[in-house]
Amino acid sequence: GENVEQHPSTLSVQEGDSAVIKCTYSDSASNYFPWYKQELGKRPQLIIDIRSNVGEKKDQRIAVTLNKTAKHFSLHITETQPEDSAVYFCAASIEGGGADGLTFGKGTHLIIQP
Amino acid sequence: NAGVTQTPKFRILKIGQSMTLQCTQDMNHNYMYWYRQDPGMGLKLIYYSVGAGITDKGEVPNGYNVSRSTTEDFPLRLELAAPSQTSVYFCASATGGNQETQYFGPGTRLLVL
Numbered sequence: 233g234e235n236v237e238q239h240p241s242t243l244s245v246q247e248g249d250s251a252v253i254k255c256t257y258s259d260s261a262s263n264y265f266p267w268y269k270q271e272l273g274k275r276p277q278l279i280i281d282i283r284s285n286v287g288e289k290k291d292q293r294i295a296v297t298l299n300k301t302a303k304h305f306s307l308h309i310t311e312t313q314p315e316d317s318a319v320y321f322c323a324a325s326i327e328g329g330g331a332d333g334l335t336f337g338k339g340t341h342l343i344i345q346p
Numbered sequence: 347n348a349g350v351t352q353t354p355k356f357r358i359l360k361i362g363q364s365m366t367l368q369c370t371q372d373m374n375h376n377y378m379y380w381y382r383q384d385p386g387m388g389l390k391l392i393y394y395s396v397g398a399g400i401t402d403k404g405e406v407p408n409g410y411n412v413s414r415s416t417t418e419d420f421p422l423r424l425e426l427a428a429p430s431q432t433s434v435y436f437c438a439s440a441t442g443g444n445q446e447t448q449y450f451g452p453g454t455r456l457l458v459l
Contacts, residue, residue: 275450321388333379336388
């Protein structure tokens with residue numbers, strides 16, 4: 233099955249700086265890559281996603297890039313703010329592989345230092 | 347819309363006890379999922395359903411059972427609770443298949459002692 237690796241496990245950045253979280257996946261058939269943000273004690277919430285026919289997608293301060301050849305995708309957060317502090321999860325799934333859910337990375341704890 | 351709701355929020359079980367975690371969605375989504383999240387880990391799929399009357403196993407189904415008698419409800423049953431089932435359980439739903447956004451419930455925190 234699919235395996236998703238996520239790095240780093242913890243990332244500390246100064247407020248206003250950029251943060252980058254990277255994920256790799258194992259199954260070349262995967263073609264949907266969402267990112268979820270989870271605040272302490274809360275549910276995961278989708279912040280951005282990308283499909284395999286697109287190389288990059290932006291939504292204000294958040295962007296995701298996808299390299300299908302290398303089988304990796306990254307989350308970029310610019311001008312970080314205190315409210316960006318949370319755990320971020322990447323995930324991957326395969327279209328047509330059954331509706332068998334998402335395979336998640338282990339998460340990155342993003343800490344925004346004031 | 348309430349979205350995806352789960353009950354209870356928190357429960358302590360003794361080893362060997364059984365319980366049902368409830369999940370309900372009011373978005374008329376066909377697809378529903380159960381995940382578990384262990385401390386410091388990502389979410390792992392337990393069971394999923396593509397519609398009423400249809401369920402299938404995910405990555406970690408052992409020790410759990412599900413049913414899907416209606417579109418709205420997708421309960422998760424633990425028959426003989428074990429300490430290894432201590433976790434946070436999230437239910438999610440989606441309109442379609444793997445490329446559709448999954449909406450998560452607030453989670454149920456389960457402690458088995």
